[in-house]
Amino acid sequence: MRWLPSLASAAAALLLPALALAQTKIDFFFPVPVDGKLAKELTRLTKVYNDSQKDVAVTPVYAGNYDDTKVKAQAAAKAGKPPAVALMSANYLLDLKLSGDLLSLEPMLKADGTTHDKFLADFWPALHANAFVDGELYGVPYQNSTPLLYYNKEQFKEVGLDPEKPPQTWAELVADAKKLTKDGRWGFQVAGGYDYIGWIMQTLTMVNGGRFYNEDYGGEIYYDVPSTFGAAQFVEDLIYKHKVMQPGVLDGGAVSANFLAGKVSMMILSTGSLSFVRDSMKMPYGVGFVPKNVRNAVPIGGGSLVMFKGISDEQKQAGWKFIKWMTSAENLGAWSRFTGYFAPRKSSYDLPEMKEFMSKNPDAKVALDQLPYAGPWIATYQTVAVRKALDDAMQAVMNGKLKAAQAVKDAQKNADALLKPYVDQTALKLP
Amino acid sequence: MRPLKRTSLIVGGLMLVTVFLWSTPFIWTLVASFRPDSGGGIDMASLWPDYKPTWANFAEAFESGDFAVYYLNTAIVAFGILVVQIVTISLAGYAFARLSFPGRDFIFYVFLLQLMLVPPILIVPNLSMIVDLGLYDTLLGVMLPYFASAFGTFLMRQTFRQIPRDFEEAATIDGAHWWQVLWHVLLPMAKPGLVAFSLVSLMAHWNEFLWPLMVLNDPSNQTLTVGLAAFSMGTEGGKEWGLLAAGTLLVMFPLLALFAVFQRQFVNSFMFSGLKG
Numbered sequence: 224m225r226w227l228p229s230l231a232s233a234a235a236a237l238l239l240p241a242l243a244l245a246q247t248k249i250d251f252f253f254p255v256p257v258d259g260k261l262a263k264e265l266t267r268l269t270k271v272y273n274d275s276q277k278d279v280a281v282t283p284v285y286a287g288n289y290d291d292t293k294v295k296a297q298a299a300a301k302a303g304k305p306p307a308v309a310l311m312s313a314n315y316l317l318d319l320k321l322s323g324d325l326l327s328l329e330p331m332l333k334a335d336g337t338t339h340d341k342f343l344a345d346f347w348p349a350l351h352a353n354a355f356v357d358g359e360l361y362g363v364p365y366q367n368s369t370p371l372l373y374y375n376k377e378q379f380k381e382v383g384l385d386p387e388k389p390p391q392t393w394a395e396l397v398a399d400a401k402k403l404t405k406d407g408r409w410g411f412q413v414a415g416g417y418d419y420i421g422w423i424m425q426t427l428t429m430v431n432g433g434r435f436y437n438e439d440y441g442g443e444i445y446y447d448v449p450s451t452f453g454a455a456q457f458v459e460d461l462i463y464k465h466k467v468m469q470p471g472v473l474d475g476g477a478v479s480a481n482f483l484a485g486k487v488s489m490m491i492l493s494t495g496s497l498s499f500v501r502d503s504m505k506m507p508y509g510v511g512f513v514p515k516n517v518r519n520a521v522p523i524g525g526g527s528l529v530m531f532k533g534i535s536d537e538q539k540q541a542g543w544k545f546i547k548w549m550t551s552a553e554n555l556g557a558w559s560r561f562t563g564y565f566a567p568r569k570s571s572y573d574l575p576e577m578k579e580f581m582s583k584n585p586d587a588k589v590a591l592d593q594l595p596y597a598g599p600w601i602a603t604y605q606t607v608a609v610r611k612a613l614d615d616a617m618q619a620v621m622n623g624k625l626k627a628a629q630a631v632k633d634a635q636k637n638a639d640a641l642l643k644p645y646v647d648q649t650a651l652k653l654p
Numbered sequence: 655m656r657p658l659k660r661t662s663l664i665v666g667g668l669m670l671v672t673v674f675l676w677s678t679p680f681i682w683t684l685v686a687s688f689r690p691d692s693g694g695g696i697d698m699a700s701l702w703p704d705y706k707p708t709w710a711n712f713a714e715a716f717e718s719g720d721f722a723v724y725y726l727n728t729a730i731v732a733f734g735i736l737v738v739q740i741v742t743i744s745l746a747g748y749a750f751a752r753l754s755f756p757g758r759d760f761i762f763y764v765f766l767l768q769l770m771l772v773p774p775i776l777i778v779p780n781l782s783m784i785v786d787l788g789l790y791d792t793l794l795g796v797m798l799p800y801f802a803s804a805f806g807t808f809l810m811r812q813t814f815r816q817i818p819r820d821f822e823e824a825a826t827i828d829g830a831h832w833w834q835v836l837w838h839v840l841l842p843m844a845k846p847g848l849v850a851f852s853l854v855s856l857m858a859h860w861n862e863f864l865w866p867l868m869v870l871n872d873p874s875n876q877t878l879t880v881g882l883a884a885f886s887m888g889t890e891g892g893k894e895w896g897l898l899a900a901g902t903l904l905v906m907f908p909l910l911a912l913f914a915v916f917q918r919q920f921v922n923s924f925m926f927s928g929l930k931g
């Protein structure tokens with residue numbers, strides 16, 4: 224019977240082209256917000272998926288950073304070639320829904336005989352708000368982060384601080400940072416670059432008791448309020464009053480480079496940087512919660528998988544199948560270990576390989592412990608521009624060109640002007 | 655003679671300083687790309703190669719993307735655009751410079767209006783057309799919108815207009831057709847303009863990012879800039895400067911080599927004159 228296998232393979236060779244024809248081809252747009260290895264890994268993952276089944280062929284498409292991915296996906300959608308699946312910044316969902324680009328995932332859930340509550344039950348509660356628009360599911364969380372305090376244990380010891388006790392409050396942060404600041408070294412630093420500073424400001428506002436934006440309505444942003452003003456004033460004071468933070472605007476890469484070089488003793492950066500710091504830091508370091516002034520809180524960050532309108536029914540099913548595969552507990556866990564993002568599914572952490580990873584890397588545990596305090600990430604009408612209104616004002620503050628009190632007023636005014644068309648169409652559209 | 659010598663010393667010194675200032679980014683990139691352990695330390699900012707050079711960053715950059723494919727695609731796009739542009743801009747430039755037809759100047763100014771448009775606002779209309787033509791996710795789709803160039807047409811019109819008509823008239827008297835005049839008389843004399851335009855066009859399309867990013871999907875169609883961005887745009891992770899520097903050098907190297915090899919021709923072409931004795 225030696226001829227049997229060869230006969231089978233001959234039959235397969237004849238049948239394969241027919242099967243290939245029946246395949247549904249879909250595009251998967253993804254950004255690379257962390258580093259280049261991720262693009263390769265995502266490309267590899269889609270290949271694994273393509274090889275694992277015959278119905279769907281996914282083309283992995285690298286699409287720049289988060290903003291580029293949004294531009295590319297929207298341009299492609301307008302030109303009639305929407306991507307079936309895209310990895311979008313989690314806070315773009317509302318905006319993309321309002322512009323009519325996103326596909327509601329409710330029909331797919333219904334076809335699977337489930338509801339969004341059941342489907343999301345396994346995902347961390349902090350992630351739910353950014354996945355919904357108007358009570359319908361529009362995204363499945365894929366890679367998520369929160370801000371985290373990183374500190375240099377060696378330098379803590381050097382100035383007589385307990386290396387196991389990172390500062391818990393703003394007062395402790397300032398006191399520790401003053402001790403740590405000396406010639407050629409700053410005590411503390413936050414990233415000030417485009418996008419990053421907005422996220423940092425939301426973080427500081429939330430630990431200052433604020434909400435930053437209206438989670439239930441896309442037309443309101445809270446910049447000129449005590450909680451945000453306090454956060455802005457805190458940043459200004461860290462630089463110009465306490466003199467523990469370098470004046471000027473440093474982007475995330477520069478901040479982590481300074482931290483690795485021992486030029487700054489504490490920094491607030493994304494948990495997404497954890498793998499990089501772990502691999503590159505030569506001195507012992509620790510991580511802790513973001514120090515609070517009023518309460519413990521952090522916004523989430525990262526990206527969700529979404530689907531675009533304008534694709535065929537076959538592509539809808541194919542895209543949904545691919546999303547479900549990508550967001551299985553195993554795949555989310557593997558992605559988390561590869562990138563440093565936390566896994567959006569709770570059950571990922573019950574897997575043996577994840578348990579082993581967590582016991583080897585206690586720093587990843589701190590990021591996880593902070594999750595119960597996490598809240599949603601700013602999402603409004605015209606999210607990017609509204610966020611940039613505060614980005615610009617805060618960068619002026621950090622450069623010493625603007626006072627915090629004026630900065631939040633300017634930001635509020637510019638943001639309100641951006642929100643006005645939407646507000647006029649919704650909350651102020653009265654009978 | 656003394657004051658003159660001093661002046662030339664000062665001028666020379668100033669030029670050296672300028673040269674140094676202008677080449678600093680390049681020197682840094684070169685030094686950083688060979689630096690071992692370039693995760694980001696204080697010495698990363700140094701312009702001095704105080705280390706044992708390593709190829710590791712280049713090896714990692716090559717690992718991060720399919721550079722052979724990227725090079726080929728970028729070369730096809732940049733040179734393909736240039737070849738077609740040279741044909742279209744010479745013909746259009748000739749028409750605007752030498753032919754007289756009703757509405758010539760008006761059409762020319764409308765043509766120039768193109769220069770006022772910011773490219774990003776054309777992304778969606780251009781992309782729609784590319785999709786309608788069935789050229790989405792193809793290199794031809796990246797090239798097509800650039801086949802006509804307002805800037806090039808303007809440049810060639812000005813260049814042709816500067817050439818004295820005597821040359822053409824002499825050729826016409828000898829019985830040359832307009833295309834023979836263009837090919838044998840005008841184009842050779844317009845070489846400086848063509849060379850200048852080629853440089854600008856090659857640089858622009860070699861380095862272009864947004865439009866290829868919009869049109870291309872398949873990894874095997876990707877160009878260098880998009881490939882480089884794949885490992886340079888990380889904001890949440892740390893910056894791996896050595897890797898970035900190596901990748902940047904890989905992207906710019908072919909253009910640099912091209913310029914080094916053809917430098918004399920470039921400079922000479924600007925000195926070309928039809929009236930030399």
